[in-house]
Amino acid sequence: MSQLHTLTMPKWGLSMTEGRVDAWLKEEGDTIAKGDEVLDVETDKISSSVEAPFAGVLRRCVAQPDETLPVGALLGVVAEGDASDAEVDALISQFLADFKPGEASEADSGPASQKVELGGRIVRYLELGEGGTPLVLIHGFGGDLNNWLFNHAPLSEKRRVIALDLPGHGESGKALQAGTLDELSQAVLALLDHLGIDKAHLAGHSMGGAVSLNLARLAPQRVASLSLIASAGLGREINGDYLQGFTEASNRNGLKPQLTQLFSDPGLVTRQMLEDMLKYKRLEGVGQALASLRAALAEGSQQRHDLRQAAEGIPVLVIWGDGDQIIPAIHAQLPGAQVEVLSGQGHMVQMEAAEQVNGLIQRFIDNA
Known part of the structure; x- marks a missing residue:
């Protein structure tokens, strides 16, 4: 047969x-x-x-x-x-x-992304799946909801999953008041309120991890679990040269060396990826937004926020690539958390090892 x-x-x-x-x-x-x-x-x-x-x-x-x-x-x-x-x-x-x-x-193609005005600012989001306690995907510095390209649909097989563009990013409004973690976390909370979500699982990558942790600090009753991927806010060290280089890059030659640091395979940085990123960086207000966020996140190569205590009492999964060139994988050692360090992976581990990351998040959430 x-x-x-x-x-x-x-x-x-x-x-x-x-x-x-x-x-x-x-x-x-x-x-x-x-x-x-x-x-x-x-x-x-x-x-x-x-x-x-x-x-x-x-x-x-x-x-x-x-x-x-x-x-x-x-x-x-x-x-x-x-x-x-x-x-x-x-x-x-x-x-x-x-x-x-x-x-x-x-x-x-599924549902198209949507935009809503929250507190005088446009926020773009994409919703897939239904049922269960919802999962919210929060991207990192300079990213957008497309950073979850290989995760969103697989994770939505069992539950409602929402990815958004944080303020200053993607197709959301670019103007920031101060660019603080509180401002970004409040924008996520406003979206949850708009969508009628009382409590959600949060998955955050890099700066999005810090936003997730900070949201748990501000409103722990709204957080069912935290999946933190190469997260900021769990240690002091960060690649300040990357943050500065990415923020200031204005052409392909300046941007490519920065983006290649994100991946274990530099060949994943395509010409189109560079063009798309430069197009975003040239939008009105983006330069100022990124500069404000960078200043709020770190001083040189030192992070400003230690958010480890915000995770106390909440189920936490920490995923990292052992070859991360942006935030060192030693930060993954969070007491009480399920810790998964993936061999040979870089900062964008949710893209490069999508199937493995999706499986870890799915199983973790199912048991949280």
């Missing part, structure tokens, strides 16, 4: 419509396990690996390196059990005959 599976171009984030095949990581005839990285794909946001959602033998590599294909297009065929070449050929022919570019992209 055999079963054939199609491996198709995934959709990462709302805006993705196509991807370029970079390289196959497996060869025809290789046995693959569920979760194995099968090929690398580059989008206009980031490069990443396509993981197998099933186990079997890679029978056919249909897509070729350097080929750009729409979301949902056929990449390869995986077989469980014995299947003849004729059966594989028939499946491919049928798929290509039925496939209409654009339909998969539209069907998988």
Whole structure:
């Protein structure tokens, strides 16, 4: 008894419509396990690996390196059990005959992001899933809700999950009053109030971790748990040169050395990623917002906030990459927390080791 599976171009984030095949990581005839990285794909946001959602033998590599294909297009065929070449050929022919570019992209796009005015400021957010105690995803310094590109949908399979653009970031209002953690935390609380959420799990990355901890300090009754990923606020040291370099960079040559420090694989920093970041940094008010936030976060290479006590009495998961060049992984050692330090990973561990991070957060929240 055999079963054939199609491996198709995934959709990462709302805006993705196509991807370029970079390289196959497996060869025809290789046995693959569920979760194995099968090929690398580059989008206009980031490069990443396509993981197998099933186990079997890679029978056919249909897509070729350097080929750009729409979301949902056929990449390869995986077989469980014995299947003849004729059966594989028939499946491919049928798929290509039925496939209409654009339909998969539209069907998988899901809800669009929304904007709401809170306290005189526009805040953008994206909501997926339903049920359970909601989870709120809070990005880091200079990021936006797309930093959760590989996490948002998988985490929403069991519950309502909201990602937002913090004030000064993404498509939210850029003007800040003082750029303090209190201001950012209050913006998250205002969004929770708007959405009718009394209590939520919080997952924060980097500065977003500090925002989450600070929110727990301000309103502990609103926080069901904390998932802190490479979080600020858990120790003194921080890469002040990165913060300064990122804030001041005004062209690709100035920005690229900063962004490559975020990843264990510098090749993930694409030209489009640089262009998108520069476009954001040139928006009116962004430069001032980033400068205010940087000053509020750190003085040189020393963080201003020690928020470890804010986590007391709340279930906490701490995730870090042991190769983090922005905030050292030694900060992960928080008493009473579940601590997971991932080998070979950098600061953007939720993107580079998405499946592992998603599994850790999902299991932690289920038991919190």
